[in-house]
Every structure is written in C-alpha cells, then in structure tokens.
Amino acid sequence: GAGVSQSPSNKVTEKGKDVELRCDPISxxxxxxxxxxxLGQGLEFLIYFQGNSAPDKSGxxxxxxxxxxxxxxxxxxxxxxxxxxxxAVYLCASSFSSSNYGYTFGSGTRLTVx
Amino acid sequence: xxxxxxxxxxLSVQEGRISILNCDYTNSMFDYFLWYKKYPAEGPTFLIxxxxxxxxxxxxxxxxFLNKSAKHLSLHIVPSQPGDSAVYFCAASEGGxxxxxxxxxxxxxxxxxx
Numbered sequence: 001g002a003g004v005s006q007s008p009s010n011k012v013t014e015k016g017k018d019v020e021l022r023c024d025p026i027s028x029x030x031x032x033x034x035x036x037x038x039l040g041q042g043l044e045f046l047i048y049f050q051g052n053s054a055p056d057k058s059g060x061x062x063x064x065x066x067x068x069x070x071x072x073x074x075x076x077x078x079x080x081x082x083x084x085x086x087x088a089v090y091l092c093a094s095s096f097s098s099s100n101y102g103y104t105f106g107s108g109t110r111l112t113v114x
Numbered sequence: 115x116x117x118x119x120x121x122x123x124x125l126s127v128q129e130g131r132i133s134i135l136n137c138d139y140t141n142s143m144f145d146y147f148l149w150y151k152k153y154p155a156e157g158p159t160f161l162i163x164x165x166x167x168x169x170x171x172x173x174x175x176x177x178x179f180l181n182k183s184a185k186h187l188s189l190h191i192v193p194s195q196p197g198d199s200a201v202y203f204c205a206a207s208e209g210g211x212x213x214x215x216x217x218x219x220x221x222x223x224x225x226x227x228x
Binding site: 009040042045048091093095103 | 116156158160203205214215217218219
C-alpha cells in the first residue's frame, strides 16, 4: 500500500481482556517498529523487526506484550490481560532498512482499557 | 528518567513570525537528532534531521540548530504558516543515522494564528 496501515484505529476493551493490534507496513520495507505514546508522554520504543525476526524486544513493558511478523509483512502486537495502564496510542512504523532514516509511521491504534 | 526533554508543552505564534521549538537531551551518546511533525489522528512525519558533526541544517523554512556543549537543539520555522500548527516531536539516537531506535520527547503543540 501507499502508507503504513494500522487497524483498528480505535479499540475500547475491558480490563483483563486480550487485544490484537495489526500493522501493514509499506510494501518492500524490511524493518518494522512498534512504539506507543501514553497520555502526556513521548513515543516509547517497544520492538523492532527485521524481516520476521525481532532482534530487539527490549521495549516491551511486560510479558503480557508480544508481537509477531509473518511473511516479512504484516505484524500483530498482542496484549494479554489488558490493564488500564496499557491505554495509549500504539504506533507502527516501517523503513527500507534498519535505520532511523525514512521511518514512515502509521496513524496508530488508540487503545482504551476500561 | 527522560533523556529527551521538550519543556514547553505548547507555543503560540502569529502567522509570518518565527517559531522556535526547543529540545534538551541528557545522553551524551546521542549523535543524531530528528524532528517529527504530527497532526491529530495521523502518525508523525519526518521533518528534518541533524548529525552531531554539524551545528546547523536547513531545509526551506525549517532550520535545526545543534549546540552539543549545551546538549540543546532547536527548530526554527520562518515564516510560520497556519498549516504548521501541529505537535512537534524531538527525537534522538545513538550510532548515527543507522540506529533504528529513537528516543522521543513529549512534544510541543505549535499553534500558528492567522
């Protein structure tokens, strides 16, 4: 596609439920990143994919968070047993190579845990 | 511990005047700096960057200045236009432009009044 596509754009879930957030990167972009922005905070790095591998998961805040990428394309970020502090905008970005040059961000998924 | 700080949550300027957005950092290993612009309900978009080997980079109406000794950078927009109204994020990385991981500030909301 022309840009990075994320779905859903908004998600409201009950505390304790699992959620899946999807990211479709720009075709041909081998690197994919997840960030999140909590209220009043800057963007916080979560995880980096190169192809289907995740060499850097250092930003995942707890073991309730996991992500996968298949076919070198679509990525899914899963949050299990959601908590209120998980409420944030989750942003996906992709780039041709593992550099910070040419990052293209999606519009994000606004997650609200009630 | 915030490594990239944007101490002004908001800034309001008149159309045609100069907008100056400031950013401070604490990590002396940061050597590449970027500014992103974000409109509501959209992902951040890359605006301009600067390497630590330079102290100024200019692109049209946008100029970024870097003061390494003060660990301070600023984005100048001149002349400011109403379409520049957005949230501006300062970001930094180690290892030059080849490092995928960005550390972001909290952002500054710029409002340009007609």
